[in-house]
Amino acid sequence: MKTLSNPIYPVIWQDDRVILIDQTRLPEEYHTVEISSCQAMAEAIKTMIVRGAPAIGVAAGYGMYLGAREIADSDRQKFLHQLEAIAEMLRKTRPTAVNLFWAISRMVQTAQESRGTVAEIKATLLETAKAIQQEDLQTCRAIGDHGLSVLPDKPQATILTHCNAGSLATAGYGTALGVVRSAWREARLQRVYADETRPRLQGAKLTAWECVQEGIPVTVITDSMSAHCMREGKIDLVVVGADRIAANGDTANKIGTYSLAIIAQAHNVPFYVAAPFSTIDFSLPDGSKIPIEERNVTEISQIGTTSLCPEGADFYNPAFDVTPAKLIAGIITEKGVLKPHLLNN
């Protein structure tokens, strides 16, 4: 396996195209994919070559620019009309993460508000995509540093996280792993527990990989072991990412997050969500309206090409669940730590 110099950037703009780390091939191999069209970007988001709510937002920003770049028409109205079709195609890639919709809307709005020629609009769109990326990186660093305030009153903490809310899931640095990185930098972290996060194993594969890259001690457990570990006193706090947060604080995140929040509460282990403020969807009063993506059942029934289950069994594969605000001790954002009960309850 190739050892990288830090930091890890899952999306890079270089030589007029996007370079993505192929997250479906980690940790076995570090491989990048070149994306030069909005169709290719849509496919990369769907197939989870790039994944993680903020990283999807960054990728969609560039996807919008790549699409805009291909529009031949120099008439402003026709250009905007075609740009909307590109936006619609990208919106259909993943339904749950709000960052996707937020980034696409920002790109559309930028184009609509831009007064220049179509060529000038295109240039502005590229700058906006770059800005989304840079802002996300700064946001994640701020989230990480705000996270220091929720660490327990002991020299070094153990943090359990679910799925991957790390550099790979953002422009860089990470949200939940941003808190981990800041804690590690300040020598406030003893160890990360990464639950493997079935079915796609982002915890075992991506979170463990990120930690190993930076020398952060990480223990991988199965999703079913968190309660046992908490009862043994191994876990001081839980920090996870978010794909969409409703106005009342209910949080959609990778399937298994809701289980973990229930289990944390049963052990009086504080449960935090770390996410950019833009993850809060104020148009949704509560989590019941968040659309939950169902993915292909082969994610459960196979590992690679190895079949795990007998023929004839049925499967159910919701990719996300919703954790009610009452189970969340705080939402760590770039603006500070929000208490869910202070949101629009």
Add this chain to the structure above:
Amino acid sequence: MKTLSNPIYPVIWQDDRVILIDQTRLPEEYHTVEISSCQAMAEAIKTMIVRGAPAIGVAAGYGMYLGAREIADSDRQKFLHQLEAIAEMLRKTRPTAVNLFWAISRMVQTAQESRGTVAEIKATLLETAKAIQQEDLQTCRAIGDHGLSVLPDKPQATILTHCNAGSLATAGYGTALGVVRSAWREARLQRVYADETRPRLQGAKLTAWECVQEGIPVTVITDSMSAHCMREGKIDLVVVGADRIAANGDTANKIGTYSLAIIAQAHNVPFYVAAPFSTIDFSLPDGSKIPIEERNVTEISQIGTTSLCPEGADFYNPAFDVTPAKLIAGIITEKGVLKPHLLNN
């Protein structure tokens, strides 16, 4: 895959040796292993060719006979002395399930109490091993039928189960899946939800396979999906097996059982344990004294020979956890449904 006629017997005594279904190869292939010595039986238990608390008890009974058969000495005291060494070897195979120790003790006691010649003692031991097997089969059928009394007041129920407490885990019929089978026979069952049960996937592999063999509708989910499924109203009750039950009702079972019990309580879904009465270890006042086996970490880090995790990560692999009695609505035994709070609390 070979299609079997029902019923499924994981341990068969035939032509002076034991035939085991190799449970490490299901559901990909149905393959049996011949066991003719106590050493081979110990290895089969350790490597989980045979697994499941009651099935381990049955296998250990035959293992004791196979060992006794090999003892050349016809002096009673010397025979008993050597038999104790065989018992000790078999006791070391798996530490958590009480049925192993119970069956071995019964075999030792049978030998000690037998007044005949060594040859006669050997014959009695074979009859005792067969009796353990027959009794377990009857016990499981009684457990299944007693389980009908805990089904909800609706025509057909959905039952979530964890790991495999089926025919494969017992002499036949199963404990938790005994309840499923009885409910299916009485047309009281709509569907089984089998969580996959990482790391060894006994739910996805064995429980799903047993259900498919008998035409029982089964949906496989990951361990992390149970809370989401319960909130969606998909689960009427949870029934699991047990490896050891302390005198106060605290129950050791496959890792993830404790998580599931917490999650069930949070959704007011009744959580039942189904197990032979002999699973209750009255020598242990509570679950804190039950030894928890830790197994090889490659169970987490690999699927078959495919590595899932990066080099440099640590792992923790407890094979069991302990569910406190207060989370258990009832223990379904062959004598009836016990209320844990009526046990020695």
